[in-house]
Amino acid sequence: MNAVLRHRLLWPAVVLAALLLTNLLFTGTFFAVQMRDGHLYGSLIDIVRFGAPLILVALGMTLVIATGGIDLSVGSVVSISGALACLRISGMDDQNTVSGVVAAAGLGLVLSLALGVWNGLLVAGVGIQPIIATLILMVAGRGLAQLITDGQIITVNSGPYKLIGGGYWLTLPFGIIIVLAVLALTAVLTRRLALGLLIESVGGNAEASRLAGIRSRGVIIAVYTFAALCAGVAGLMISSNVSSADGNNAGLWIELDAILAVVIGGTSLAGGRFSLGGTVLGALIIQTLTTTIYSIGVPPETTLLFKALVVTVVCLLQSPAFREKAFHRRRRPVTAPPAAEEKVRVPA
Amino acid sequence: MSVLVAGRRAVPRKYVPVLVTACLFAAMFAAGGLRYDSFATGQVVLNVFIDNAFLLVVAVGMTFVILTGGIDLSVGAVVALSTMISASLVTDQGWPSPAVIPLVLAIGAALGWAMGCIIHYFEIQPFIVTLAGMFLARGLCYTIGTDSISITDETYTALAQARVDLPGGMSVSPSVVIALVVVLVAAYVLHYTRLGRNVYATGGSEQSALLMGLPVARTKIAVYTISGFCSALGGVLLSLYMLSGYGLHAVGMELDAIAAVVIGGTLLTGGSGYLLGTVLGVLVLGLIQTIISFEGTLSSWWTKIFIGLLLLVFILLQRLISVRRRT
Numbered sequence: 001m002n003a004v005l006r007h008r009l010l011w012p013a014v015v016l017a018a019l020l021l022t023n024l025l026f027t028g029t030f031f032a033v034q035m036r037d038g039h040l041y042g043s044l045i046d047i048v049r050f051g052a053p054l055i056l057v058a059l060g061m062t063l064v065i066a067t068g069g070i071d072l073s074v075g076s077v078v079s080i081s082g083a084l085a086c087l088r089i090s091g092m093d094d095q096n097t098v099s100g101v102v103a104a105a106g107l108g109l110v111l112s113l114a115l116g117v118w119n120g121l122l123v124a125g126v127g128i129q130p131i132i133a134t135l136i137l138m139v140a141g142r143g144l145a146q147l148i149t150d151g152q153i154i155t156v157n158s159g160p161y162k163l164i165g166g167g168y169w170l171t172l173p174f175g176i177i178i179v180l181a182v183l184a185l186t187a188v189l190t191r192r193l194a195l196g197l198l199i200e201s202v203g204g205n206a207e208a209s210r211l212a213g214i215r216s217r218g219v220i221i222a223v224y225t226f227a228a229l230c231a232g233v234a235g236l237m238i239s240s241n242v243s244s245a246d247g248n249n250a251g252l253w254i255e256l257d258a259i260l261a262v263v264i265g266g267t268s269l270a271g272g273r274f275s276l277g278g279t280v281l282g283a284l285i286i287q288t289l290t291t292t293i294y295s296i297g298v299p300p301e302t303t304l305l306f307k308a309l310v311v312t313v314v315c316l317l318q319s320p321a322f323r324e325k326a327f328h329r330r331r332r333p334v335t336a337p338p339a340a341e342e343k344v345r346v347p348a
Numbered sequence: 349m350s351v352l353v354a355g356r357r358a359v360p361r362k363y364v365p366v367l368v369t370a371c372l373f374a375a376m377f378a379a380g381g382l383r384y385d386s387f388a389t390g391q392v393v394l395n396v397f398i399d400n401a402f403l404l405v406v407a408v409g410m411t412f413v414i415l416t417g418g419i420d421l422s423v424g425a426v427v428a429l430s431t432m433i434s435a436s437l438v439t440d441q442g443w444p445s446p447a448v449i450p451l452v453l454a455i456g457a458a459l460g461w462a463m464g465c466i467i468h469y470f471e472i473q474p475f476i477v478t479l480a481g482m483f484l485a486r487g488l489c490y491t492i493g494t495d496s497i498s499i500t501d502e503t504y505t506a507l508a509q510a511r512v513d514l515p516g517g518m519s520v521s522p523s524v525v526i527a528l529v530v531v532l533v534a535a536y537v538l539h540y541t542r543l544g545r546n547v548y549a550t551g552g553s554e555q556s557a558l559l560m561g562l563p564v565a566r567t568k569i570a571v572y573t574i575s576g577f578c579s580a581l582g583g584v585l586l587s588l589y590m591l592s593g594y595g596l597h598a599v600g601m602e603l604d605a606i607a608a609v610v611i612g613g614t615l616l617t618g619g620s621g622y623l624l625g626t627v628l629g630v631l632v633l634g635l636i637q638t639i640i641s642f643e644g645t646l647s648s649w650w651t652k653i654f655i656g657l658l659l660l661v662f663i664l665l666q667r668l669i670s671v672r673r674r675t
Contacts, residue, residue, distance in 0.1 A: 072603075128663055132610045135603060136663070140656020146649035247649070256479060263476045301494060304487030311480040315472045322470040 008266050011317040012281045015310075019288045020044075026296045039168045043291065045176075051287030052175035053078070053165075053234035055280055057254055058261040059186055060227030062279045065262050067223050068203040068271025069123060069130035074231040074258060076141025077115050078251025081108035081232035082239030083148040086156050095158035105164065109232045115141070116228025120221030134224075138255070145247035155244040165240030175237050182230065187276055196274075199223060203271030261286055264314050285314065365613025366625040368669045372662060373632050380635070384642045391518050396634035401523035402427065402585040403604055404630045408534045409578025410605040411626045412571040415538075416551045417618025418474035420572065422463065423579040424601035425485035426456050428594070430583020432489045435497035435593025438504065445503040453580045459485065460576020464569035474572075482602070489595030496594040499587060508588045523585045530581065534574075535623045547571060551618030608633055611662065632662060 004010065023030045023043070033042035048055075057074050064071045088104035089095055115137060122133035167174045190196030201209040202219045210216040231251070239245045263269060264285055265278025289310055293303050316322045381388025397404070406423050413420045430452045437443040437451070463481045467474050499505070511519040538544035546567040549557040558564050587593055606616075608629035614621025636658045640651055 126664065126667055128667060129610060129616050131616060132607060132663060135607060136656050136660045138603075139659065140653045143649040143652025143654075143656065147653065151647070151649060260476065260479060263473060269473050269475050301490040302487060304483045304490060306487075308480045308483035308487055311476070311483065312466075315476055315480070316466075316470060319470040319472050322472075325469070 008275070009278050009281060012264055012266065012278060012285060012314065015314045015317065016281060016285050016288060019285065019292055019310075023288075023292055023295050030295075035171070038171060040171050040173075043295075045173065047284065047287050047291055048176050048179075049173040050291075051283055052173075052179045053237045053251075054254065054257055054261060054287060055179050055283040056182060056230045056234040056237070057227075057251075058258040058265075058279045058283045059182060059276065060223075060230030061255075061258040062262050062265075062267055062274050062276060063186075063190070063199055063223040064130075064227045065259070065267055065269060066199045066203045066271055066274035067220055068206070069220065069224070070259065070269070071119065071134045071224060071227045072131060072255050073115070073119060073134040073137035073141055074227060074234075075251040075254045076138050076145060077112050077228050077231035078235035078238060078254060079145035079245070079247050079249075080115065080141055080148065081112045081235035082250050083145045083154065083235075083245040083247050084108045084111055085161070085236055086154040086239050086245035087148055089156045089158050089161055090154050095156060096160060098160045101158055101160040104161070105236050108236055109229065112228045112232025112235070113225060116225035117221060119228065120224035123224060124217040124220035142247070145245075145250070147247075149245055149247040151247070153244050153246045157243065161240050162243060163240070165237035166243075175241075178233065178237070182233070183276065183280065186226075190276070195219075200273050203273070257286055258283075260311065264311075264318070266318065285310075362620070363622075364670055365666070366622050366628065368666050369611060369613055369625055369628045369632065371669075372665055373628055373635065376632070376635055376639075376662075380639050380642065384639075387638075387642060390516060392638060393631075394514070394518055394520050394524070396631055396638055397524045397527070398521050399589075399637070400630050400634040401521065401527040402582040402589060402598075403601065403608065403633070404527045404627065405530050405578050405585060406582040406601060407605045407608040407626050407630050408530055408623065409575035409582075410602075410609050411612075411614060411621065411623055412534070412538070412547060413474070413575045414551075414606070414609050414614055414616060415547050415618055415621055416568055416571050417554070417616075418467065418568070418571065419478065419606065419616070420460075420463075420575045420579075421475065421478040421602045422459070422481035422485055423575065423582070423605055424598040424603075425482040425489070426459060426576060426579035427583040427586055427598040427601055428489050428596070429485040430456055430580045431587040431590065431593040431597050432492050432497070432595055433593070434504075434584060434587045435499050436492050438499055438501045439497050439593075445501055449584055452584060453577060456580020456583065457573050457577040460579070461569060461573040463576070464572030467572065468565050468568045478572075486595060492595075494595065496592050498592045500591075504588060504591065508591055521588075523588055526581070526585065530578065531623060531627055538623055543567065543570060548619055551620070553619070604633060607659070611659075611666070613666075 020030070027043070030043050033040055033044060057078070061071060061074065085104045085108035088107055089101060092100045094100070119134050119137060122128050122136070123130050163169070163174050164178075165175055169177055190199065198209070198214050198219050201212070201214060202216050206216045235251060238250055261282035262279050264282035265275055265280070267274045267278060289307060293306055298306050377388065377393070406427060410420055410423060433452050433455065434448055437448045438445055459481060463477050466472060467477050507522055510522050512522060512525060513519050538547065546557070546562050549560070549562055550564050550567050554564060586597060590597065609621070609626050610616060610629070611632055612621065612625025612627070612629035614625055636655055639658070640646060640654060646654060
C-alpha cells in the first residue's frame, strides 16, 4: 500500500481518473466501448486516438528533456512533414496506390529526420542553448511548411493515406497501433539497453559523461533526431486525419502541450531522469481535458481558464512541498526531495 | 584572471558576449545601409525603438527572471490581458485613464507575485507555472471579450500621437522614453542595489545563496513580480501603440523576449548576463524586422524563413567569435 502511495505516477493517475469520472457524471455511457463493423468505438478509444499525435510528440520530447534540452521546433516539424507528404500525394496520378503513399510518407519522415539532425548539430555541435537553437527552426519551419504548400491548404483524397490517422486495423484505430509500436520501441531501447542510462547521464552532466567515455554529442544528436522523427509521424497522422495539410495551423503550439505532458508525467526540465509512462499519462490527461471541456459544455471563452485550473491542480498535487504544507503529512524519513541540482553548463 | 586583450585595452571575459552582440548589431546596420537607400539614418534606429518599446520593457522583466535561472512564459499573455483590461475599462466602462493604468500595472504585478509564490513555496518548475499563468491570462482576455476593442480615450490618443523631438530633426514617441527609463532603473537595481546582488547570487547557485543567508525566497518572488509589472507596463505601451485591446495581441511575444535576452548574451541557466545585452538583443530583433520591411517584396512565409535565417547567422557568428576569443 505504501509503495502505491509513494509511486511517483500516483498523482497524475489520480487526476486522470478524476477527469474521467467527471465525464462519467455528465455522460452516463462515457466508459462504454462498442464493437461496430469490426471497429472499436467509444469515448475512451477516441481520447487515445485523438491524443495519439500528442503522445508521439511528447515521447520524443521526453528524451530531449532528459538530456537537459528542450525542443520548440516540433510543431513546425509536424506541419512540414504533413505538408510534404500531402504535396507529394496530391501530385500523383492515382492517389490510392499504396507504394506512392508509402513513398510520400517516407519523404516526409526523411525530411523530419534531417531537421532533427540539424537541431542536434546546432545544440551539440555548435553549442547553442537548446531553446534558441530550436526556436530558429520553430520560426523558419512554419515558413518552410507554408512554402511547401504555397500558402494554401492542400487537400488529398487518398485511401491508403487516410489509414494513418483515420483508419482502423485489427479493430483498433491505426494511430493507436503506431503509438503502441513507438512506445514499445522506445521503452525497449531506453530501458532494456544502456541507451536510457546514457541519455540520463548526459542530462545529469554532459561534460562529466563525456569524460566518462560517453559520446555526449552523439547521444544529444540522436535524441533531437528521434524527437523530430516522432513529430514527423505525428504530422502525417494529423494531416491524414483531416485529409489535408495546413502549413500555418497544423501542430500549432503542440510543443507547449508536449512539454506540459512531459512535466505532468514527472520528468524534470533540468534533465537527468525521465519517465515514459508518466509522459503517456500526461498526454492522456491533456487530451482527456480537451474532451472534458467539450463534453461538460464549458463555454469556449473559458476553456483556457479551465485548462489553467487543471494544470495548476495537477502540478500542485505533484509537488511534495505542496502536499506537505497542505495535508500536514509526516516528513518522510529518507526520501526527502533532492535539493536543487547543481548544474554546470558546459559546451557539449 | 580571466582577462583577454582586445585592441589595447583588456576586456574582462564577462563582457565578451555583450561586446560581440554590439559589434554584430553594428555590422548588420552597416550591411543594411549598404544594401538599401536611406537605411543608415538615425531615425531608422529610433524607429526600431519606437516599434519595439513594449518588447524592450517586457524583455527587461524577463532578464531579471532569467538571471535567477527561471523563465517566464506568461509575459505575452499578460501583455494581451493588460491591453484588454485597459481597453474595456476605458472604452466600455468609461473609466479615466489615470485610474486604469495603475490598476493594470497592479494586476500584472499581482499575477507575477502569485506565480513567484507558487514557484518558490511549492517548488514547481517555473516553465510550467508560468505556462499555466499564460493560459490563465489569455483565458481572462477571452472572458472579457473575444473581439478587438478600440481605444478612443483622449489621453491615450494624445500619448500615442505625441512625439518627443530630438536634435537633427529626429523624434521618438513617449513610449520610448518610458522604456528607456525602465531600462535605466532596472540597470541601477541590478548593479547597485542588494536586490540586484541577490538576483545574480540566486542565479549563480540557489543553494549557496541560501547557505550565505541571502533572502532567496524574497528574491525569487520579487523577480517574477518585476516581470509581471514589466509585462503589464509593456501592455500599456502596446495599447498606446495599437490603440486597441485584443486577446490575440502579443501572441508569441514571450519567445521574442526570451530570444532577445539570450541574444544579448545572458545564459538561461542564470547568474550571468547584462541588461545592456538585452537592449541590444531587442534592437537586433527589431533591426531584422526593419530589414525585412525594407526588402518589401517578401511573402509571409519567406519572411518567417528569413527571420529564422538571420537569427541563425547571428547566433552562429556570436558563438564562433566567443569561442575563438576564449582559446
